[in-house]
Amino acid sequence: MHKWTKSNKQQTHTQHLLRTGNMSxxxxxxxxxxxxxxVILHRSYSVRRTVKEILNVSLHAEKKPVTSAGWLRHVRxxxxxxxxxxxxxxxxKHLQVVADPQICHEELCTGCxxxxxxxxxxxxxxxxxxxxxxxxxxxxGPCDNEVYPIKPKTEYTxxxxxxxxxLRARTILHQKxxxxxxxxxxxxxxxxxDNHFLFVHTPITTSVDCEGAGETFSIKTGEELKPGxxxxxxxxxxxxxxxxxxxxxxxxxxxITGSFLKAYSFGPTFRAEKSLGRHHLAxxxxxxxxxxxxxxxxxxxxxxxxxxxxxxQSVLDSHEGxxxxxxxxxxxxxxSDIVNRLLNKTYIRMSYSDAxxxxxxxxxxxxxxxxxxxxxSKEHEKFLVKHCGNVPVFVTDFPTEIxxxxxxxxxxxxxxxxxxxxxxxxxxxxxxxxxxxxxxxLRPRLDNLGLTQPYHWYLELRQFxxxxxxxxxxxxxxxxxxLLGIHNIKDTIPFPRWxxxxxx
Numbered sequence: 443m444h445k446w447t448k449s450n451k452q453q454t455h456t457q458h459l460l461r462t463g464n465m466s467x468x469x470x471x472x473x474x475x476x477x478x479x480x481v482i483l484h485r486s487y488s489v490r491r492t493v494k495e496i497l498n499v500s501l502h503a504e505k506k507p508v509t510s511a512g513w514l515r516h517v518r519x520x521x522x523x524x525x526x527x528x529x530x531x532x533x534x535k536h537l538q539v540v541a542d543p544q545i546c547h548e549e550l551c552t553g554c555x556x557x558x559x560x561x562x563x564x565x566x567x568x569x570x571x572x573x574x575x576x577x578x579x580x581x582x583g584p585c586d587n588e589v590y591p592i593k594p595k596t597e598y599t600x601x602x603x604x605x606x607x608x609l610r611a612r613t614i615l616h617q618k619x620x621x622x623x624x625x626x627x628x629x630x631x632x633x634x635x636d637n638h639f640l641f642v643h644t645p646i647t648t649s650v651d652c653e654g655a656g657e658t659f660s661i662k663t664g665e666e667l668k669p670g671x672x673x674x675x676x677x678x679x680x681x682x683x684x685x686x687x688x689x690x691x692x693x694x695x696x697x698i699t700g701s702f703l704k705a706y707s708f709g710p711t712f713r714a715e716k717s718l719g720r721h722h723l724a725x726x727x728x729x730x731x732x733x734x735x736x737x738x739x740x741x742x743x744x745x746x747x748x749x750x751x752x753x754x755q756s757v758l759d760s761h762e763g764x765x766x767x768x769x770x771x772x773x774x775x776x777x778s779d780i781v782n783r784l785l786n787k788t789y790i791r792m793s794y795s796d797a798x799x800x801x802x803x804x805x806x807x808x809x810x811x812x813x814x815x816x817x818x819s820k821e822h823e824k825f826l827v828k829h830c831g832n833v834p835v836f837v838t839d840f841p842t843e844i845x846x847x848x849x850x851x852x853x854x855x856x857x858x859x860x861x862x863x864x865x866x867x868x869x870x871x872x873x874x875x876x877x878x879x880x881x882x883x884l885r886p887r888l889d890n891l892g893l894t895q896p897y898h899w900y901l902e903l904r905q906f907x908x909x910x911x912x913x914x915x916x917x918x919x920x921x922x923x924x925l926l927g928i929h930n931i932k933d934t935i936p937f938p939r940w941x942x943x944x945x946x
Contacts, residue, residue: 538573547581618767626918628756629756646710706731717940717941720932728918765781792826823869838859848878
C-alpha cells in the first residue's frame with residue numbers, strides 16, 4: 443500500500459512541474475512512463491493467486507509475498523499458532539495457512555470466507571510442498587457454526603446433501619463433480635469443433651413437441667393464468683399459439699443442416715415426467731448433433747462413439763485422481779473396468795431383432811416380458827449390456843411403431859433406421875436415427891398422426907433441397923452417471939429439478 447501512495451505523489455509532483463514550466467514535456471513524459479511501469483510491476487507482483495496456482499508454485503518462488511482468498515474447510519487453534527485449510531474450488535487440494543493467533547479474529551472458524559496474505563515457506567506437514575505463513579488474515583464473511591449444517595470432518599449421504607442445494611457445492615465430493623462436469627462440457631465443444639461442426643443455440647421455448655410424448659411443460663404468462671383472462675397478443679396465448687419448454691433441439695438442428703453440413707447444440711431440455719426414480723430429472727442437459735448428406739447409420743454411430751470416448755479421455759487426463767476418489771464412493775465395485783471398456787473397446791452393434799432374441803431366451807429374468815414390437819425397458823437395456831461383457835452396445839433398426847415420426851423407414855417397411863446406445867449402469871445413453879427426408883413417405887405419416895399443420899414447415903424442408911441426414915441426442919447427466927458410477931442422477935447436476943421439487 444505504501445508503494446502505491448508514494449508512486450501517486452511522485453506522479454502528481456511531475457505533473458505540477460510540467461504545468462509550471464519547470465520541466466520539458468519530453469522529460470516529463472519519460473518520467474511518467476517510468477512511474478506507470480513501476481505501478482504495473484507492483485500490480486502484477488501483488489496479484490491474488492488461486493490455491494491451485496499457489497500449490498503449483500516452483501521452489502524458487504518460496505518466501506515471496508502472496509495473497510489469496512477463499513473459504514476455510516478446517517480451523518485448528520492452538521496456544522501459539524492457528525492452522526487453517528483454505529480452499530477456493532480451483533483444485534481438490536487445500537492450502538495450509540499458518541498464522542499467529544494475534545492476527546486472527548475470534549470469529550475465525552470453519553465455513554467463513556477470508557482474505558489472507560503472507561509468504562510461502564516449505565511445508566512441515568505431508569501432502570503439499572509449501573504452506574502460507576500469514577502476516578494478515580481477515581474475515582470477509584463470518585459463518586455461524588452453531589447453525590451451519592455442513593460440519594467439518596463429517597460425511598453426509600447424497601440424500602442428506604440434496605436437502606441443502608444452496609450449500610452442497612461446499613462439500614469435497616460435490617466440488618469434484620462440478621470440476622469434472624465443467625471439463626466434460628468443454629470436451630464436448632472441443633470434439634465438435636475439431637470435427638467441423640457448427641455450434642447452434644436452439645430455442646428453449648418452442649411450439650413443437652419433438653418426441654411426441656406429451657410430457658411437456660406448457661408456458662403461460664401471469665396474465666393468461668388469471669381467471670377469465672384471454673391474453674393480450676392472441677387467443678389466450680402470448681405467442682398466439684401453445685408453447686412449451688423444449689424437450690429437444692433436434693428439429694431446429696435439422697433446419698440448420700439444410701444449409702450446413704454438420705451442426706450441434708448443447709443446452710437444457712425439460713420433461714414433465716412425474717417420476718421420483720433415480721434415473722429421472724425434469725431439467726437436464728442434452729448434447730445433440732445432426733449430419734447432412736449421409737444415408738449411413740454407421741456414420742452416426744461413429745460420431746456418437748467418438749464423442750463419448752473423447753469426453754472420457756479429456757476427463758481422465760485432467761481429473762484422474764478426482765475420478766478415482768468418486769469411484770471409491772460409488773456403489774459399483776468394478777467402475778474402473780467399466781470406464782476402461784467405455785474408452786478402449788469398440789462398441790458392439792446389434793439389431794433390435796437380435797436383441798429381442800437374446801432377451802427372450804432369458805425372459806424369466808424380467809418383470810416385463812420382452813417381445814418383438816415392444817420398447818426395451820431399463821432392465822432389458824442393462825441386461826443386454828451385461829450380456830455383452832459390459833461393453834457399450836448399439837441397438838439398431840427398431841419397429842416403426844415405437845419410434846418417432848421423423849425416423850427413416852427401412853426397406854422392410856416394418857422397421858426404421860433408429861439407434862439406442864446402451865451403457866453399463868444406466869441403460870440408454872444416446873438415442874438417434876436417420877431422418878426421413880422423403881416427402882412422399884413423411885407426409886402420410888404426419889397425416890395419420892394429425893400433425894401435418896403444426897409441422898408444415900418440417901414438410902417444406904423436404905420440398906426445398908432436402909438431403910439424407912441423421913443425428914442423435916446424448917443425455918449429459920446420464921453420461922456423468924455412467925462415468926463416475928453415481929447412483930442417483932440428481933447428484934450429477936448442480937441444481938436438480940424433479941416432480942414437486944424446485945427449491946431454488
